[in-house]
Amino acid sequence: MxxxxxxxxxxxxxxxxxxxxxxxxxxxxxxxxxxxxxxxxxxxxxxxxLCKSVTIDGMSYDLGANYLTWAYTETLAIAREVGAKTYKEKPYTSIEIVRDAEGRDTARYRPLKEAVLFNPFTKEKVRVFAFMVAALKYLWLRFRLVRVIDRPDYLARIDVTSHPELCVSFKHWLRGNRLDALASLFEFPVTIMGYGQLRDIAAPYVLRYISLKTFFPMIAHNIPLLGPLFQLLLPWPRRFTLGFQxxxxxxxxxxxxxxxxxxxxxxxxxxxxxxxxxxxxxxxxxxxxxxxxxxxxxxxxxxxxxxxxxxxxxxxxxxxxxxxxxxxxxxxLVNPYCMTTYWVEGMQMPQPIAPILPLPDRGTPWAVARQFQHEGNYFTQFYTRTDASECGRTLDKEAWDGIEANVKTEVRKLIGLLGGHPDETHSRWSTYDRFTYFQHxxxxxxxxxxxxxxxxxxxxxxxxxxxxxxxxxxxxxxxxxxxxxxxxxxxxxx
Ligand SMILES: Cc1cc2nc3c(=O)[nH]c(=O)nc-3n(C[C@H](O)[C@H](O)[C@H](O)COP(=O)(O)OP(=O)(O)OC[C@H]3O[C@@H](n4cnc5c(N)ncnc54)[C@H](O)[C@@H]3O)c2cc1C
Known part of the structure; x- marks a missing residue:
């Protein structure tokens, strides 16, 4: 052998x-x-x-991996063979938290396509035209990288000799290609979903993640008038009906x-x-x-x-x-990241997933998700990137408990801002999972x-x-x- x-x-x-x-x-x-x-x-x-599913009131809910995009060819081929079914998930919304002069916070939902028109580096608004030009440019640049990035051994082929332009942070890559207008859009799948700040994460990882097949529906679904047609033709993202696990x-x-x-x-x-x-x-x-x-x-x-x-x-x-x-x-390196869930009464979400944009501080929730709300499900999940200081350190139980207590306090605060209240009776249980996420x-x-x-x-x-x-x-x-x-x-x- x-x-x-x-x-x-x-x-x-x-x-x-x-x-x-x-x-x-x-x-x-x-x-x-x-x-x-x-x-x-x-x-x-x-x-x-990290694909973990639970069943609440007969409906399967994902606490770890949940979305499949058009790019998931191999995973879907396996799923077809074992008979796992998928359904199309509804579009995204976003949450904006505004602090007034007295330091009081209020929260409101607003369409994601509005929230991403903001440059987090300069704190200035982005014009729709500039955003669309940048989106087309990303498609073109990403297309030119297909032969480098869309192969499973891409990382082993990239170094300062072969591709010096890729051995930089994603923020650097965006800036170098004058694509700052897309920074808030990328903060949603990258930073909010636990992969780190754009200034830290290496460009090849994000380019692999946001492939043409992932990026194109993200943009096409929001084009005025043509959006609904693209939603019909490209029914992505999807979820497994009985959960990823x-x-x-x-x-x-x-x-x-x-x-x-x-x-x-x-x-x-x-x-x-x-x-x-x-x-x-x-x-x-x-x-x-x-x-x-x-x-x-x-x-x-x-x-x-x-x-x-x-x-x-x-x-x-x-x-x-x-x-x-x-x-x-x-x-x-890994990122400390956690998922907290509550059964939340009195809070309606316009769409099943909402990133919080502009991005708030670490330790506060960065996204809220709720599947099957229209079927009476109020089991709601909160994604939080905890403080980086615990990363890679061995903490005692008391320290971990302290981090969990802080995360839960911030989650409850957000629930209050959104007009809801957590039901913590024994039949409406809550969960807390901490992951060391994203080896990089x-x-x-x-x-x-x-x-x-x-x-x-x-x-x-x-x-x-x-x-x-x-x-x-x-x-x-x-x-x-x-x-x-x-x-x-x-x-x-x-
Ligand atoms: C909240 C969240 C949301 C996500 N959303 C998505 C998404 O929408 N789409 C997507 O594609 N991905 C998503 N992911 C990422 C995805 O879940 C992971 O990339 C994937 O599960 C990693 O697979 P893996 O097998 O490499 O590692 P893991 O899933 O971490 O599996 C490793 C396995 O090794 C086992 N193990 C560890 N130590 C030992 C030991 N000593 N002995 C025996 N077994 C051991 C673990 O118990 C585990 O079962 C998400 C992850 C999280 C946490």
Whole structure:
């Protein structure tokens, strides 16, 4: 069995760590290529990772990934095969918070197309004509980048030698291309959805995210008179009717997934014929109606890490990092981000999702969402980027509780401003989920070939890496990357 350019034996025993979109899609594509001895090990009692769905009053609601755009070709192909249905989501609105001279805040809904006509850098209004010219220019520039960005190995192909113009922050890229007029529009999917300020995030990530197929409907749906026609012809974005997590659940039914696996140690001995990869674990074993905690050990030929690759996860897995892995993993940055939900009475939203623009301070909610309001659902979600100071630090329970309490105070304040009140009776429960979100590196690292080095690591010590760290923190790019990994490194297609 060799790696890199030649085919790995389809009888190889393969372990995948993590049953999120990366792990499950890799198992799916391996299965399609004839690899049948694939085991996915997941620490939680459910699959889906950051795709998490709950059911409220018979309706499925997404607390993690929720939107699919026209660009989601690979994800939708899998969904079609497992029979997961989608529906078209209604358009967006926005919320504006205004502070008066006495320091009192008021909130009002206003159409998103009005809110994005604002330049957050100069704090000046943007004229519709200037916005439309900039939008057309983005389409043209993005079209010229299709051959660079729309391929799963795009990051490994970008560095200061090949594409110096892309090794900068997205704000720098916008400015360099005189596209400031679009800054508020990009703040919605980028900053508000947890990927960071435009001045921090590297340009290639945003360009990958906002592809032609994602950007064009965003603009075309709002063109006067023609907008409704485009909405009919391009019915995007969509959501899974039973939730994003349930789509992955359907995939997992065709995959050998073990849940509740607490991995204690992973050892690698690449030259061993019998046990190149040995995984020791504890798990909850369910035999008909008995539940036991058992310990076990499994041997594999290859290891695929489909979980975050931050240093703490290697530690959790009891997996000693090689020098190259440590160099890669130590550079990963993440954003602290959280989702809070309440059942909110007395508050009507004109559309199911509303970013808050202009963007308020960190620690306050940045977007509000509510699915199925017309069917009587008042389960409402609030997206908050918490203060950056806790990022990458190990905090004690008291500190985490303090952050949660602050977020909830700000969410309740916003609910009040919007005329609602949270119902916290036991049947109307509320949730709070904190994520370390968006594994990424700084623009300068991309310039110095970070992703080329990561690509060169694939297969070393019989270990492979998939998921957010290899592409961009969004389901479709991650699924595309899983397919690429299987075709490139397991099948040996170049
Ligand atoms: C609020 C929110 C909204 C989002 N909206 C969208 C959207 O609209 N559209 C979109 O495409 N994407 C969206 N995303 C992003 C999307 O959910 C992620 O990009 C995607 O889930 C990442 O997939 P992954 O498999 O790489 O990682 P994850 O989803 O993080 O999965 C990793 C898995 O590894 C497991 N794991 C971790 N450590 C271990 C261990 N030690 N042992 C075993 N298993 C382990 C985890 O439990 C998890 O199941 C959103 C995310 C969030 C949080």
């Amino acid at each position: 060799t790696v890199g350019g030649s085919r790995i034996d389809t009888r190889a025993r393969i372990a995948i760590i993590g049953a999120g979109p990366a792990g499950l899609s890799t198992a799916w594509f391996l299965g399609k290529q004839g690899f049948h001895d694939v085991t996915v090990l997941e620490k939680l009692g459910r699959v889906g990772g 349930r789509m992955w659940q359907q995939v997992s039914w065709r995959t050998n997934v073990r849940l509740n696996v607490n991995i204690q140690k992973i050892t690698r001995d690449p030259d061993s014929l019998e046990a190149p990869i040995r995984i020791t674990y504890q798990t909850l074993q369910q035999e008909l109606n008995n539940l036991d905690t058992v310990e076990g050990c499994m041997d594999f030929d290859y290891l695929i890490l489909a979980c975050p690759l931050t240093p703490d996860v290697f530690e959790q897995l009891g997996l000693e990092r090689t020098d190259a892995e440590a160099a890669m993993s130590d550079k990963i 590196v700084e623009p300068v690292e991309i310039g110095q070939g970070y992703y080329r080095k990561l690509e060169d690591l694939q297969g070393a010590d019989r270990t492979f890496y998939v998921g957010g760290v290899t592409d961009f923190e969004l389901v479709e790019p991650i699924v595309q990357h899983s397919k690429y990994l299987v075709e490139m490194h397991f099948v040996g297609r170049t």
